[in-house]
Amino acid sequence: MSDRPSDVSVADGFGDVAWVPMSDSRRLLPATALQALNALHELAAAPDAxxxxxCMVGRLRSPTILWLYLIALGLDPxxxxxxxxxxAPHATAGHYQMVSNEHVRLAQKHGLAHFLPHPRSDLVVPFPLAEEE
Incomplete structure (x- = not known):
């Protein structure tokens, strides 16, 4: 999720890598949002994935795409x-600079039509927060 190809590759031990070009300094185009959601869904729907x-910093793009995907799976925004x-305390999921309520409705509608029922009911399993020392 960046404006240049990823530094992560299959050679790094990843089974598959999908790159969706986008900027964090302007509104996310609906077509780009759908491309990212579909790529994420294809990867996440694989058994045991x-x-x-x-993204480059992990503050806007990747949290926003993950946020839209969770919404597409039926979670409340x-x-x-x-x-x-x-x-990820420094992340801003759904930053106003990138998305609007139109993106939320798009994710909900697209997820209902294409992602549900999800082939992996165990998909969203949050890891436990690290205990503060």
Missing amino acids: HVYVH HTARDLIESR
Whole structure:
């Protein structure tokens, strides 16, 4: 999720890598949002898959795409945001610079039509938060 190809590759031990070009300094085009959601869904729907979503800094693009995907799977936007931001405090899921309510409705409609029922009911299993020392 960046404006240049990923530094992550299959050679790094990843089974598959999908790159969706996007900027964090302007509104996400609906077609780009759908491309990212579909790529994420294809990876996440594979049996036993563990999906790593990243961008250059991890503050806007990847949290926003993950947020939209969780919404597409039926999570409430606030719940999805809390899930992401509680585990990545510097992330801003659904940043106003990138998305609007139109993107939320697009994710909900697209997810209902194409992602549900999800082939992996165990997909969203949040890892436990590290205990503070």
